[in-house]
Amino acid sequence: MAEIQLGNLLIYYKEIINGYYLFHIFIGVDMIKEIKIGGFGGQGVILSGVIIGKAATLFDKKNSVQTQSYGPEARGGASKTEILISDEEIRYPKAQNPDILIIMSHEALLKYHADLKEEGILIIDPDLVHLDVISDFISEHKIDVYEANVTKIATEEIGMKIVANIVMVGVVTKITKLISVDAAKKAIIDSVPKGSENKNISAFESGYNLF
Amino acid sequence: MVEDNESTETDFITYEEKNPYIKYFRKDRLPTIFCSGCGIGITINSFLKGFESSGMDFNNLSLVSGIGCSSRIPGYLNCDSLHTSHGRALSFATGLKVGNPDLDVVVFTGDGDAAAIGGNHLIHAARRNINLTVICINNNIYGMTGGQISPTSPEGSLATTAPYGSIDTPFNLIDLVTAAGATFTGRWTTAHPLQLSNSIKNGLLNNGFSFIEVVSQCPTYYGRKNKLKTPVSMIKMFKESSINKRKVGTLSEKELLSKIVIGEFVNKKREEFSNKLENLSHKESGRNTIRKSAYIL
Amino acid sequence: MTKELFIQGNEACARGAIEAGCRFFGGYPITPSTEIAEYLSTTLPEVSGSFIQMEDELSAIGAVIAASWSGVKSMTATSGPGFSLMQENIGFAMMSETPLVVVDVQRGSPSTGQPTMSGQGDMMQARWGSHGDYEPIAISPSSVQEFFDFTVLGFNLAEKYRVPVIILADEVIGHMREKVRLPDNVETFKRIMPKEDPKDFLPFKNVRNGTNPMPAFGDGYNIHVTGLTHNELGYPITINPKVHSNLVRRLVNKILKNRKDIVSCDFKYCDDADIVLISYGSPVRSIMETVKIGRSSGIKLGYLKINTPYPFPEDEVVKIAKNVNDLMVVEMNLGQMFHEIERVASSNAGVHLFSEIGGTLPKPNDILDRILELL
Numbered sequence: 001m002a003e004i005q006l007g008n009l010l011i012y013y014k015e016i017i018n019g020y021y022l023f024h025i026f027i028g029v030d031m032i033k034e035i036k037i038g039g040f041g042g043q044g045v046i047l048s049g050v051i052i053g054k055a056a057t058l059f060d061k062k063n064s065v066q067t068q069s070y071g072p073e074a075r076g077g078a079s080k081t082e083i084l085i086s087d088e089e090i091r092y093p094k095a096q097n098p099d100i101l102i103i104m105s106h107e108a109l110l111k112y113h114a115d116l117k118e119e120g121i122l123i124i125d126p127d128l129v130h131l132d133v134i135s136d137f138i139s140e141h142k143i144d145v146y147e148a149n150v151t152k153i154a155t156e157e158i159g160m161k162i163v164a165n166i167v168m169v170g171v172v173t174k175i176t177k178l179i180s181v182d183a184a185k186k187a188i189i190d191s192v193p194k195g196s197e198n199k200n201i202s203a204f205e206s207g208y209n210l211f
Numbered sequence: 212m213v214e215d216n217e218s219t220e221t222d223f224i225t226y227e228e229k230n231p232y233i234k235y236f237r238k239d240r241l242p243t244i245f246c247s248g249c250g251i252g253i254t255i256n257s258f259l260k261g262f263e264s265s266g267m268d269f270n271n272l273s274l275v276s277g278i279g280c281s282s283r284i285p286g287y288l289n290c291d292s293l294h295t296s297h298g299r300a301l302s303f304a305t306g307l308k309v310g311n312p313d314l315d316v317v318v319f320t321g322d323g324d325a326a327a328i329g330g331n332h333l334i335h336a337a338r339r340n341i342n343l344t345v346i347c348i349n350n351n352i353y354g355m356t357g358g359q360i361s362p363t364s365p366e367g368s369l370a371t372t373a374p375y376g377s378i379d380t381p382f383n384l385i386d387l388v389t390a391a392g393a394t395f396t397g398r399w400t401t402a403h404p405l406q407l408s409n410s411i412k413n414g415l416l417n418n419g420f421s422f423i424e425v426v427s428q429c430p431t432y433y434g435r436k437n438k439l440k441t442p443v444s445m446i447k448m449f450k451e452s453s454i455n456k457r458k459v460g461t462l463s464e465k466e467l468l469s470k471i472v473i474g475e476f477v478n479k480k481r482e483e484f485s486n487k488l489e490n491l492s493h494k495e496s497g498r499n500t501i502r503k504s505a506y507i508l
Numbered sequence: 509m510t511k512e513l514f515i516q517g518n519e520a521c522a523r524g525a526i527e528a529g530c531r532f533f534g535g536y537p538i539t540p541s542t543e544i545a546e547y548l549s550t551t552l553p554e555v556s557g558s559f560i561q562m563e564d565e566l567s568a569i570g571a572v573i574a575a576s577w578s579g580v581k582s583m584t585a586t587s588g589p590g591f592s593l594m595q596e597n598i599g600f601a602m603m604s605e606t607p608l609v610v611v612d613v614q615r616g617s618p619s620t621g622q623p624t625m626s627g628q629g630d631m632m633q634a635r636w637g638s639h640g641d642y643e644p645i646a647i648s649p650s651s652v653q654e655f656f657d658f659t660v661l662g663f664n665l666a667e668k669y670r671v672p673v674i675i676l677a678d679e680v681i682g683h684m685r686e687k688v689r690l691p692d693n694v695e696t697f698k699r700i701m702p703k704e705d706p707k708d709f710l711p712f713k714n715v716r717n718g719t720n721p722m723p724a725f726g727d728g729y730n731i732h733v734t735g736l737t738h739n740e741l742g743y744p745i746t747i748n749p750k751v752h753s754n755l756v757r758r759l760v761n762k763i764l765k766n767r768k769d770i771v772s773c774d775f776k777y778c779d780d781a782d783i784v785l786i787s788y789g790s791p792v793r794s795i796m797e798t799v800k801i802g803r804s805s806g807i808k809l810g811y812l813k814i815n816t817p818y819p820f821p822e823d824e825v826v827k828i829a830k831n832v833n834d835l836m837v838v839e840m841n842l843g844q845m846f847h848e849i850e851r852v853a854s855s856n857a858g859v860h861l862f863s864e865i866g867g868t869l870p871k872p873n874d875i876l877d878r879i880l881e882l883l
Contacts, residue, residue: 050685054514057687064514066685070624092797092872093684093790237732240743273725275574286732286744291725293577294734294744296600299570302562306571307725309558310532310578314726332570335563488558495553501531503579503724504557505607505667505699508529 032086033178034095036115037168038108039128041070041079044165045104049081051169051187052179056085058190059183065093078107085178100176102168103129104150113137123171125150125164146175146211153206163203166192170207181208232259235269237289244283246354248442250401250427254348255284257404257425258317261411273314275304277329279321280355280429281348298328301336304343311502312485315415316342322349322363326382330362337391340419341484346411347384347422350429358432369436384424389477394419397475400426400449410475419483426471511690517655517681518543518585520688521611522551524659525583527694530609531557532582534571536564536590539623540679541613544585565593573597573606577733579699579724581663585611588630589620591637598672599638600735602759605712607666607699607722609659611675613682614789614840616867625867626679628789631844634674635818641756643763645770646674646818650792652686658815664697665770669762670719676817678840680790680869706730710740714754718762763819772815773824777803781810783879784828786849787838788814790869795838797872802879809879817845822852829853834882838862838870858882 035052039045046068053066064085071077082095097117103109106129113134116122119142124131126147131138138145148171154164166188173184185201192200232255245251262269272290276282278297285292295303300318308316325333325347336343352370353359359372360379367376385396395417397410407425414421428434428445439445449471456474459467492500501508515523522544525533533548545561552559558575562568568584575582586594591612601608616622617629630637634646645665649655655677662673702709702721706729713720723729736744737752745751763770777799778784785795792813802809812828814821829835835857837846843861850859862878864870 050514053685057514058512063687066514067680068683072623091793091800092869093680093686093793094869094871096871096873237730237743270728271726286734289730291730292732293574293725294732294736295570295573296596296735299566299597302567302570303574305560305562305567306532306534306574306576306582307578309534309560309571310575310580310582311724311726314578331563332567335567488553488560491553492556492558496556498556500558501556501580504529504531505576505579505581505724506701507698508531508581508696 032084032088032090033100033176034098035083035085035100035102035172035176035178036080036095036098036112037083037102037104038078038080038112039104040107041073041077043079043104044162045079046070046081047191048165048169049083051166051184051191052083052085052172054190055179055183055187056083059186060180062087063090065090067093078105078111080108080112100172102172104164104168106130109134116141116143118142119144121146121175123148123168123175125168127151146171148207148210150207153210154203157206158199158203160199160203163200166200166203167207170204171210173204174208174211230256232256235259235288235290237287240287243287245280246431248428248430249280250350250425250429251281251284251348253401253404254281254346254407254425254427255287257408258346258411261408262415264408265412265415267315267415271313271315273307273316274319275300275307275316276319277324278355279324279353281319281321282324284319298324299332300324301329301332301343301345305336305339305341308341308343308485309488312489312500313502316344317415318343318345320345320347322347322351322361322384323353326362326384326387333388334391337388337393337420337422339484340392340394340481342418342420344411344414344421345423346425348425348427349384350427350433352429352433354429354432358436368433370432371436385422385476388420388422392420392481393422393477394479394481395421395475396423396477398424398426398471399473400453400471401428402446402449402453403473406473413475413478417478418486419481510692513688513690514685515652515688516543516683516685517649517652517677518613518683519547520652520656521585521659521675521677521682522547523690524656525609525663526551526555527690528660528663529581529696529698530583530663531555532572532575532580533558533584534560534562534568534575534582535584535586536562536568538587538590540615540682541585541587541611543682544611544613565590566596569594569597569601569610572608573601573604576606576608577725579726581607581667581699583609583611583663585613587613587615587623588617588627591630591633595633595637599640599642601672602638602642602644603735604733605670605720605722605759606672607670608672609662609666609675610672611659611677614676614678616865622867624679626790626840626869627865627867628676628678628791628840628844630676631817631839631841634676641760643760644674644818645669645671645763645816646676647816648676648789648814649681650789650813652681652684653688654815655681656688656690660694660696664695667697667699668719669766669770670722671763676789678790679867701727702729711742712738712755713740714758718758718765767819770816770819771821771824773821774813774815775824775828776811777808778810778812778828778831780808781832782808783834783836783882784810784812784832785836785838785875786812786814786825788817788845789840791838791840791864794870794872794875798875798879801872801876807879807883814845820848825849825853826856829856832857834858834860836860836862836875836878836882838864838875840864840870
């Protein structure tokens with residue numbers, strides 16, 4: 001049994017006898033936007049997911065679920081978060097075929113790129129990944145690629161490497177329009193340590209103005 | 212409806228006349244399950260004498276125990292009592308004291324309960340210096356299960372699980388809890404009831420973790436297995452092998468192996484755990500922890 | 509005005525506990541439950557409560573039981589390996605009728621298994637983990653909101669029936685963030701003090717509804733609490749068969765006879781369904797999605813969401829089984845509640861198992877694959 005999803009149609013098909021296929025077509029699959037962010041521990045990958053989810057639910061009044069997975073390492077291991085955003089109730093909380101994939105480490109690129117939806121959006125930090133290894137995948141699936149050098153911007157423009165994740169939230173807000181600027185800023189202020197709000201808002205704006 | 216098939220018809224009038232502490236007992240539970248000649252009786256009397264002389268209120272006393280002969284004591288005394296699972300008495304006592312720091316909490320335990328299965332809880336309760344008075348009745352054997360070796364059985368002593376003599380090295384319980392941070396420790400034998408009751412009083416009055424070891428006779432198992440068949444011969448042995456801590460200096464390490472060092476070893480001040488929690492509550496909420504909040508929240 | 513937050517399931521659980529009146533937490537750190545302890549270590553002192561990190565899970569549950577007898581609503585939180593260590597004294601709490609809440613945020617198992625991944629391998633341990641006959645109450649949340657609500661419910665049921673209540677959550681719900689609405693007023697069940705004079709009070713009386721009022725230590729009732737078989741006064745009576753039988757039957761019946769009050773299930777689209785999916789905890793999210801997709805394409809699916817695995821909702825499962833061709837149990841183990849469902853439903857419907865182990869949620873598309881094979 002194989003499956004393809006086209007918009008809100010989910011199509012299952014199975015070859016019964018040579019050349020004869022059995023199809024099941026499911027309509028009305030929810031228009032849930034799925035975002036996956038992958039990187040390594042310590043980059044603030046999970047916090048960026050929390051901020052996007054918080055912006056969508058508390059400030060844009062949509063529905064959102066944020067999940068995460070991580071290895072046993074306290075620092076430096078693989079780190080991943082998924083955020084689902086929808087106007088409707090979200091039942092299944094995990095991303096199945098992300099619409100948007102954000103990659104902050106080469107390991108994450110190799111691990112997650114294949115899940116990306118046909119014509120999906122891929123945002124990478126070009127200083128952390130070698131995109132050429134998936135160039136066939138990108139052309140074959142018509143992936144829309146954005147290169148956002150968020151770590152460099154955080155280091156050089158803000159003077160704090162650790163706000164690269166917030167720069168990335170700015171990039172995502174601009175490119176995907178899944179959350180509003182106002183909601184994103186409120187969610188950042190609500191989530192970052194007291195006293196660091198201004199630096200983080202600057203980081204967000206740098207990312208937002210990159211595209 | 213109260214069924215009580217473990218007690219038999221006995222006349223207690225003579226007890227009441229002879230024993231001034233009988234008023235603290237649940238008389239409907241007597242006689243006890245303890246063997247005749249057991250050291251627990253002397254320990255209970257010494258405890259009640261020490262308790263009376265401490266000036267504390269019996270109505271405010273809670274007793275906690277685990278499993279073993281000594282852990283049956285709380286069931287016979289007429290106060291709130293918690294008879295828990297094997298080795299866990301100190302963890303229960305910790306929850307009780309933290310839940311209501313106004314209670315005076317005393318733990319009755321034995322060598323197996325405190326030092327084998329409950330050894331971890333023992334060192335951590337001492338480390339916290341939580342205000343509990345632990346009375347550890349050490350008979351060097353598992354009595355309730357029929358005479359197996361314990362963590363304090365002397366090397367070479369016989370037991371049903373050491374038919375060739377114990378090859379284990381015994382724990383020195385006082386050294387153990389002292390190293391872990393107890394602020395009051397004392398050791399006596401059942402041949403020293405007055406000194407014992409005095410140390411129990413001192414332990415009760417110490418606002419911290421107090422540990423009193425009572426070297427006690429189990430004529431039924433330890434005595435029978437180790438050529439000390441009568442309670443009298445065991446108590447005689449305790450008297451002969453006891454040495455006050457002041458005189459220890461004159462003996463070699465080898466000579467000390469066969470001795471029971473008695474006395475009070477530690478009596479010092481250190482901040483108590485439930486007080487620290489109360490201070491934290493005061494700092495963060497402006498008041499002490501709420502007592503009996505389950506009835507109002 | 510209700511407050512809305514975007515928080516992790518574990519934080520929602522801790523907040524629920526505070527709202528329910530919990531003022532004592534004793535625990536030992538273990539992934540993926542640790543955030544509950546961390547949150548309460550900050551919050552409990554702020555509400556005049558006590559937090560203590562114990563030396564292991566054996567002592568954590570002991571401290572919680574005794575704190576409950578001191579008159580304070582008490583809880584602990586753990587995961588599979590710690591839950592195993594707590595079984596001894598969960599049995600003590602059953603026998604001594606001690607109200608408390610144990611939160612088990614399940615992870616991949618057996619043994620230390622998969623600390624950062626999800627699983628539901630503790631279902632039978634929650635039912636039969638301690639030795640002997642007893643009837644646990646267990647509640648499984650399938651959303652962050654439910655982790656808050658069910659923790660409150662857990663405390664209320666624990667106090668009402670004087671039993672330990674187990675919240676059987678899992679890593680997905682513990683670590684997931686979602687919107688939670690915190691109500692202004694949380695209804696709590698306040699512990700009932702005996703009305704009788706201490707000398708007339710039988711703390712473990714064989715009362716008709718099974719549950720007695722509960723005095724606290726220090727109230728003058730001079731109560732004796734023991735894990736040994738005891739008579740109505742609380743005194744150990746260990747060789748009288750009738751005393752043991754009366755006691756254990758009362759403890760079991762006080763839950764079973766109040767099954768209707770305790771059991772909670774939600775079901776949807778079951779009236780005309782050909783196949784009903786059954787789950788509890790986080791995989792409920794998978795079956796809800798599966799039913800949505802199936803229904804929109806003309807496959808008559810329904811779902812039964814079990815909120816209280818224990819007492820097991822026998823009547824509810826049988827009622828649905830009578831109306832459908834097949835039931836499919838979806839769980840993150842190799843079949844635990846499946847056997848319970850098969851036991852009560854197999855004479856009325858085909859009972860199938862969809863197992864997912866490895867740490868991730870069952871995927872709706874994979875469940876659909878299995879359903880298409882049944883059609």
